[in-house]
Amino acid sequence: MAGDRDEGGRDLTRKAAARTARLAALPVTYAGRRAVGFGKRLGGRPAEAVMTEVQQRTAEQIFRTLGQLKGGAMKMGQMLSVLEAALPEEAAAPYRDELTKLQDAAPPMATRTVKDILARELGADWQERLTWLDGGPSAAASIGQVHKGRWHDGREVAVKVQYPDAATNLRADLKALARLAKSVGPLFPGMELGPLVAELQERSSDELDYPLEAEAQRVFAEEFRDDPEIVVPDVVEVSETVLITEWMDSAHSLARTIAEGTTEERDHYGELFSRFLFSGPSRTGMLHADPHPGNYRVIPAEDGGPGRLGVLDYGAVARLPDRELPSAMGRLIRIGGEQDDEALLRGLREENFVRDKVDVDPAQVLEYLSPFIVPTMEERFRFSRAWMREVFQRINDPRNPAFNVALKLNLPPSYLLIHRTWLGGIGVLCQLEAEAPFRAILEEWLPGFADEPA
Incomplete structure (x- = not known):
């Protein structure tokens, strides 16, 4: 048994080292591309064209790496995606598509792994309560992915399952990103990456605590239950690494509205987004503190009128001492x-x-x-x-x-x-x-x- 534990510990150490190495390679690769770009300029290519090419290739590698690593790396990418609009256009244009990808998707884990976690967390009889589970994920994010399922009482549910080693990877990524913030910083002119990483480190335990997340979501669901504009799914079941909530039918996330929405749609959902952000603290005593577009879902009205806004993911909330904003x-x-x-x-x-x-x-x-x-x-x-x-x-x-x-x-x-x-x-x-x-x-x-x- 001790040998098994030692081998497992060595395996986790190797994986952590590999993740850190991939993050560490990002600024080195960027420096290499800049050197190659300098050589191309000496060869006669316009400086602006060369720099755009360097930025585009670097953006693709950065956000592909952040997304594949999930954990703190992807969480950092999601935070940067929200602030993308502040970047100078010459810097934002090459990054925008890759940043947006991190708002709504991440590589999935195997279905067998999901079922093993459900059996461990919900018990051997889990399939008697969760009578159907979609084989593929409906959504995937930084520390967990979501499958559609059906509860024993007939309700359709969203089953969020935390990735194996999510805690280890999250903390290892944030530690590595803290060291790399200065060297990666030049890729994001005008943004202070150090404070972003420090804030993620400060609340990393809350992000991993599904029972704490469920507690917050229940409060929001109760307060917004009859709201004509905002929808918050209720909690059905929770364990340490599994969170089951009512399923919310939606057309797409705000990321799609950002990319393709009409002016009327942008104005309507922008107003609902603002109302939720500022009304939540007075109504619940908490601030939903993860405003990236993937957490906000567009729910079209059946009669073709203005739709509602669904809000997901309550792992990052600020519990306000005075139960409202100061x-x-x-x-x-x-x-x-x-x-x-x-x-x-x-x-x-x-x-x-x-x-x-x-x-x-x-x-x-x-x-x-x-x-x-x-x-x-x-x-x-x-x-x-x-x-x-x-x-x-x-x-x-x-x-x-x-x-x-x-x-x-x-x-x-x-x-x-x-x-x-x-x-x-x-x-x-x-x-x-x-x-x-x-x-x-x-x-x-x-x-x-x-x-x-x-």
């Missing part, structure tokens, strides 16, 4: 929308976002926070890639005085996941190019935003 956020964003930079800076100091002895220009602070403020200044705001690129290029330009504001701001730990989710939500709305009554949504659901100035 009122300070709403108050400060409202002040920013009034363009009162002095009052904004005073409010940031009061909430310890700027420490007392830190000297910072109020106008530069207002400019730096513009991605969160500008959409609230109109009755309806049209989000777009062009707007997001312009904003992020400006605040990430070292020549712009606002560039140094990030170094002087202090983001309390309780705001980290909220900040990342809000930024990711803006990224999705910009990918959709959606117009939404963003100000009215915040007035209804963001504490502090609609309060009259003191």
